Amino acid sequence: MTNSVEIKDLDLSFGAVQVLKQLNIDIAEGEFLVLLGSSGCGKSTLLNCIAGLLEVTDGQVFIKGQNVTWAEPSERGIGMVFQSYALYPQMTVRGNLSFGLKNAKVPKDEIQKRVARVAEVLQIEPLLDRKPGALSGGQRQRVAIGRALVRDVDVFLFDEPLSNLDAKLRTDLRVELKRLHKKLKNTMIYVTHDQVEAMTLADRISIMKDGMIQQLDAPEVIYAKPCNKYVADFIGSPAMNLFEGHLSGNTFTCDGFTVDVSGYEFGSQPRRDSAVWLGIRPEHIVTGDAAASATFNGSAEIDIVEPMGSDTLVWIDFAGQSVRVRTEGQSGLRSGEALTIGFDASRLHLFDMKTEIRL
Amino acid sequence: MADLSVNSSAGPRGPKPKKSFSRANIFLYGTLIVVSMYYLLPLYVMVVTSLKGMPEIRMGNVFGPPMEITFEPWVKAWSEACTGINCDGLSRGFGNSIQILIPSIILSIAIASINGYALSNWKFKGSEVFFTILIIGAFIPYQTMLYPIVILLREIGLMGSIGGLVLVHTVFGMPILTLLFRNYFASVPEELFKAARVDGAGFWQIYFQIMLPMALPIFVVAIILQVTGIWNDFLFGVIYTKPATYPMTVQLNNIVNSVQGIKEYNVNMAATLLTGLVPLVIYFASGKLFVRGIAAGAVKG
Numbered sequence: 072m073t074n075s076v077e078i079k080d081l082d083l084s085f086g087a088v089q090v091l092k093q094l095n096i097d098i099a100e101g102e103f104l105v106l107l108g109s110s111g112c113g114k115s116t117l118l119n120c121i122a123g124l125l126e127v128t129d130g131q132v133f134i135k136g137q138n139v140t141w142a143e144p145s146e147r148g149i150g151m152v153f154q155s156y157a158l159y160p161q162m163t164v165r166g167n168l169s170f171g172l173k174n175a176k177v178p179k180d181e182i183q184k185r186v187a188r189v190a191e192v193l194q195i196e197p198l199l200d201r202k203p204g205a206l207s208g209g210q211r212q213r214v215a216i217g218r219a220l221v222r223d224v225d226v227f228l229f230d231e232p233l234s235n236l237d238a239k240l241r242t243d244l245r246v247e248l249k250r251l252h253k254k255l256k257n258t259m260i261y262v263t264h265d266q267v268e269a270m271t272l273a274d275r276i277s278i279m280k281d282g283m284i285q286q287l288d289a290p291e292v293i294y295a296k297p298c299n300k301y302v303a304d305f306i307g308s309p310a311m312n313l314f315e316g317h318l319s320g321n322t323f324t325c326d327g328f329t330v331d332v333s334g335y336e337f338g339s340q341p342r343r344d345s346a347v348w349l350g351i352r353p354e355h356i357v358t359g360d361a362a363a364s365a366t367f368n369g370s371a372e373i374d375i376v377e378p379m380g381s382d383t384l385v386w387i388d389f390a391g392q393s394v395r396v397r398t399e400g401q402s403g404l405r406s407g408e409a410l411t412i413g414f415d416a417s418r419l420h421l422f423d424m425k426t427e428i429r430l
Numbered sequence: 431m432a433d434l435s436v437n438s439s440a441g442p443r444g445p446k447p448k449k450s451f452s453r454a455n456i457f458l459y460g461t462l463i464v465v466s467m468y469y470l471l472p473l474y475v476m477v478v479t480s481l482k483g484m485p486e487i488r489m490g491n492v493f494g495p496p497m498e499i500t501f502e503p504w505v506k507a508w509s510e511a512c513t514g515i516n517c518d519g520l521s522r523g524f525g526n527s528i529q530i531l532i533p534s535i536i537l538s539i540a541i542a543s544i545n546g547y548a549l550s551n552w553k554f555k556g557s558e559v560f561f562t563i564l565i566i567g568a569f570i571p572y573q574t575m576l577y578p579i580v581i582l583l584r585e586i587g588l589m590g591s592i593g594g595l596v597l598v599h600t601v602f603g604m605p606i607l608t609l610l611f612r613n614y615f616a617s618v619p620e621e622l623f624k625a626a627r628v629d630g631a632g633f634w635q636i637y638f639q640i641m642l643p644m645a646l647p648i649f650v651v652a653i654i655l656q657v658t659g660i661w662n663d664f665l666f667g668v669i670y671t672k673p674a675t676y677p678m679t680v681q682l683n684n685i686v687n688s689v690q691g692i693k694e695y696n697v698n699m700a701a702t703l704l705t706g707l708v709p710l711v712i713y714f715a716s717g718k719l720f721v722r723g724i725a726a727g728a729v730k731g
Contacts, residue, residue, distance in 0.1 A: 119624075122624075122628060124624050124627060124628075143627075143630075144624075144627045144628045144630075145627065145628060145629065145630030145631075149628065150628070151624070151625065151628045153621040153624065153625060154621070155619050155621050156621075157619060157621035157622045157624065157625040158625075159622065159625075159626070159639075159640055160644060161643040161644060170626075170629050170631070170639075171628070171629030171630055174629055174630035174631050174635065175630050218625070218629070222629075230621075
């Protein structure tokens with residue numbers, strides 16, 4: 072498989088501030104890559120570098136095997152969709168869609184054909200002669216996606232395209248984007264801070280922090296085997312419970328409980344006898360009868376119950392801290408009651424205290 | 431229980447009634463009336479006086495309406511009043527002012543809008559320094575630059591000509607207009623500019639097709655600022671032109687301040703009103719647009 076986009080040793084600094092540090096990413100043809108991170112991690116900056124809207128300080132960008140590091144954005148074979156839609160307000164939808172093609176001196180009947188095709192794909196035909204001001208948020212974003220599609224490019228760049236929409240519309244457009252990718256099979260690079268968007272859309276997720284990639288892998292792998300404490304804490308909602316303790320041999324000890332971790336799948340660097348973080352996701356803590364057969368079981372007092380409809384989040388006082396437990400359905404639990412809990416060693420996550428790397 | 435529900439429906443409900451003659455209202459409207467009288471009274475006196483004949487003015491009733499309305503002072507001010515050896519009234523000054531105004535406005539606004547666009551969207555190395563220097567220019571008193579400009583204009587052969595004055599007005603309008611346009615274009619979302627670049631538009635295409643159509647309100651503001659500023663200018667007009675090319679304001683001064691002969695108050699008033707007519711019309715015609723544009727240019731910067 073050929074690489075559609077390659078980023079080699081990319082550096083970007085604004086004055087003394089280093090925003091991107093020695094980034095290397097290979098993105099395969101037709102891949103849907105999501106750049107995920109909290110704000111200020113450099114994910115949008117990286118996207119702007121790929122688009123050619125920011126000049127890189129060092130390193131190279133290849134698109135379709137061509138070195139485009141010095142190329143203008145319009146010469147790179149990319150289409151871009153922005154968070155604020157960025158539609159040209161004084162042009163009609165048709166004008167917005169054809170602006171790029173006119174600049175590229177595409178013949179008129181060809182423009183007509185392409186606009187018609189894209190309008191059909193995105194179901195915006197009735198809107199073609201309206202101005203952006205007369206469209207709803209969802210329609211505007213659809214037009215913005217259309218403006219990228221109409222250019223017939225190899226790579227699509229999305230800069231938080233759904234963040235300005237309300238929750239329901241966001242879900243709808245998310246599914247539509249996924250369908251679109253399935254149909255077009257173009258390479259897509261998608262920036263977001265929303266982990267649900269990342270998990271649902273991506274072939275691979277790149278989690279970034281401080282201008283560096285923490286982990287670049289399939290969503291399932293990132294969820295099941297986060298490579299360090301930051302990723303573990305970042306992915307998953309509600310967030311993972313973390314306990315500070317000590318690992319000696321196959322036994323983890325902390326203030327409040329001891330657990331045998333021989334069922335844990337250690338990675339390549341098993342360092343026994345050291346201070347570690349132990350993590351367990353709220354949905355992997357079992358309650359009630361199921362707890363009896365788990366590697367570890369114990370009991371704790373319920374602090375707060377948050378029913379969410381399809382599931383219930385229970386906050387318990389355990390091992391001296393507030394621990395999140397997720398239970399199926401409406402549990403009928405009350406605060407103040409005692410709750411039996413348990414978890415399996417295979418569902419645990421262990422991170423070195425100093426390096427915060429997964430053991 | 432039943433009693434309670436009756437009571438609750440009889441209580442206050444809907445908007446609270448307001449007294450139209452409250453103390454606050456009287457104070458507010460009273461102040462507004464006094465202030466507007468203060469500003470409008472001189473204008474009233476001017477209009478009334480300009481419609482009176484000289485014998486009536488000599489009777490001394492300044493505030494009284496004209497007993498016999500005459501438009502002769504207006505005609506005289508426009509086409510017969512003497513300044514020095516020329517006796518063709520303000521009409522020549524009006525023509526000169528128009529010839530100065532139109533090219534100055536077009537030139538200064540065209541250059542300043544491109545300046546502002548470049549400074550906010552196409553930042554280059556040193557663009558901030560350049561902008562700062564330009565803004566400092568707005569704070570230097572004009573008087574300190576009067577004589578150097580005389581020399582400059584003389585050297586390039588434009589001293590005393592309308593072209594020279596147009597150049598001076600264009601240059602002096604640059605700092606404030608550039609600031610105005612830069613702030614306006616800075617408030618246009620950056621993503622719009624990025625989208626246009628991805629769409630392959632260059633410097634001029636983005637300016638003419640994306641930015642210009644969005645900038646109408648700020649253009650109106652710039653035009654108003656420049657029309658009133660240039661039309662009302664006296665200092666540059668009196669220094670950089672000669673009698674044949676005097677703008678209207680300078681000519682007005684020469685008519686009103688002439689020390690020979692009798693003071694024709696009615697002609698003076700009519701001449702002043704004629705001179706002030708252009709800015710007045712501009713303000714009346716564009717009131718709402720002006721306020722909107724000023725707000726748009728000022729909020730984000």
